[in-house]
Amino acid sequence: MNPKIKIKTSDISVFYKDFQALHGINMDIQEHKVTALIGPSGCGKSTFLRSINRLNELIAGTVIRGQIYIDASPVYCKEMDVVALRKQVGMVFQKPSVFPMSIYENVAYGPRIHGIKNREQLDEIVENSLKAANLWGEVGERLNAPAAGLSGGQQQRLVIARVLAVEPQVILMDEPASALDPISTARLEELIGELKKNYTIVIVTHNMQQAARISDYTGFFLNGELVEFSATNELFVNPRDQRTEDYITGRFG
Amino acid sequence: MNNRTQEITVGTMDAAKLLAIRSFTRKNSTLGFNRDKLVETILMLNAAIFILAIAAISLFILIRGLPLIFKVGITDFLLQLEWNPTAGSFGIGTMLAGTLAVTLTALLWAVPMGLATSIFMVELAPPRIGTLMGSLVELLAGIPSVVYGFFGLIVIIPFIRNYLGGSGLSVLAGAIVLGVMILPTIINISRDAIAAVPLDYKVGSLALGASHYQSIRRVILPAARSGIITAIILGMGRAIGETMAVVMVTGNSTIIPHSILSPTRTMTSNIVLEMGYASGDHQAALFATGVVLFIFIVILNLVVNLTLKAGKNYGAN
């Protein structure tokens, strides 16, 4: 079987004013796989993640060099509309941040923005997205309740449902479980395993056990460089670089 | 950015899908991107209203007032004690003195009182009492100046007349009413400044064995100093610019006040009293009074905004 490369980054460097956060990262991310990015805090893994959907640009003074291709389209070019890009590349953040609206309106937010007005169509999208996020059973009966009333774990799955409703091809996750309790984390990991059938997932995590459990490929970042990138089993069992070994055996970070 | 497309390894991607993504991207970029730019430009023009307002106010007041000041001469206009506009003498010396007298007397009691109240609200009062005081101070700030003036006219003036002598219309009456009116400004800003002092400072001081009051005096107040100075300056600005309450209680005679019981006229009173019937040079002289007032206020505000508040934010004021 011929694996397909979904995202290819070519020599990506990111500067915040005078500080260089990323040094020429090259990475091939495969379709329908989970790719984990690990490393100590401040190592550039989140910066890398945010350069894929061009969210770094929100910070004034950011300069990005290099190129990222999703399928074959270059992400950094004049013709690329960031709105269209972000529709294809969904993102889940560290803190589950539901909008102060009902559960239904949270999920319908994306489709509405992208011009879907038909109520039946919206109902269907909301139901399918909540089902795909393993949340339908818990909230299907109270879609009009305020989303803020859900538990942390439910909120994070609601955020994922909200991302799924836009029908992305790639989902970026920035430490999605760091604010969750162990049981919610287990449910989230289970969900990630199911989602990879249909989506390409890139996840930043500070939890190495989590990376080992859920990912197919793992990249280790240190001081803005990609030290090592290989299949998860290989990286954890048989690291090629001394620094990787130091990190995964807990010698620093 | 470089588009090194030849490098890419395209997996199962077919040309049709690639084209679809590309055309979709283009279509949206003309719809979405430009609209956001347009909105931004419109909002920016709205924000420019503040610059325009200040420019227009300065321009029109100066155009109407400056020629007369130059005609009379700056020093004569500011320091001459004779104000007899129908006879052609335009000196606002007495009003400068009046404004100064009323403002300083008001600050004399309102600053310590306001500062004490803000210390009370942040440091001493139980939280519920502090919050309650906060809403009462808001109410105090909301009561219109004409109501304060009216209260002064009906209550404070007879009181001064009966117990201290004179007609009651006086610097003192103005200072009492003005002091109450600037209390909210002083309290709100210095309270925010005191509340903004990091808890560590206080804890550190208490840990050294200092009492609560020693900590307030030696650690908290010094740390909140620039906020407290801001409060005093803005309170002063408010007092200098206040019109209706002062005009109702100070008697408005154009003399240099020789005691706090003598009547006086402030610059603001001068404008509102005579604007209704003034014309020609007389009207220009009232605008000239406004110019002096305006310059005072702008200087006070710039001092606060460019030096004291630089980099700091004392919340709503």
Place this chain on the structure above:
Amino acid sequence: MVPTKDKEKILTAIFWLLALIIVGILFSLIAYIAVRGLPGLSMDFILQAPSRAGKEGGISTTILGTLYLTAVALFLAVPLGVAAAIYLEEYARPDSKFAWLVNLTAETLAGIPSIIFGLFGFVFFVIFLGLGWSIISGALTLAFMVLPTITRTAQEAILSVPREYRENSLALGAGKWQTVCRVVIPPALPGIITGIILSIGRAVGETAAIILTAGSSLNMPLSLSDSTRTMSVHLYLLAMEGVSMERAFSTAFLIIILIIIINYLANLSLKRLAVNN
């Protein structure tokens, strides 16, 4: 020598006393005006037009004048002020010189005394634009006066909306303006409304600027070009010209009631803002 502990007790007592004096001032002012103003307050007083310069009749035309002036001023100032706040908080870059200047001029505008606004309104709207002493001149002047309040409160409300809402919305592919309209403004709305309510309070109480720009006619205000008199101006003229102290008290009492209601509503919507974010 007094021991430190006793000294501190005395100090505490003094602080409580000073705070009580301020509360006392507020309550005695309200109580005094209520006691003297209540007897003259009736439906007739509110609904009847004044006659003989306010010596007789009610104050209906001044209530209408106040409403008219306030409504027109807010109609002009609210969209401008809120748009400016959105620009400053959502669009302007932190190092923008333009935004710095807007913030500085807004702060300066907030500190300008009403008599200066009055002079400006008089020379610009009344004379230069030839609008005369009229509701439109008064409302335009008032609009300038309340702009900083509206913008400042709206800025703070917008700032209190969590940054994550914006990131999440943008990451879902929403445009900037869509994000502002759908996830920033709705939770900030109570704060924006607080600013509007506070502006109403300012408009109700304003006197000096109104006398110089809207005049003091007691006739029923009909068109925008009519001169009018607000309740506060009416109170000033009743008291200063000794027309009728009884009616002055009732007018003052009515103004105070309005201000208390306005303050209550402003607090209520501030609490809503806190709940939202």
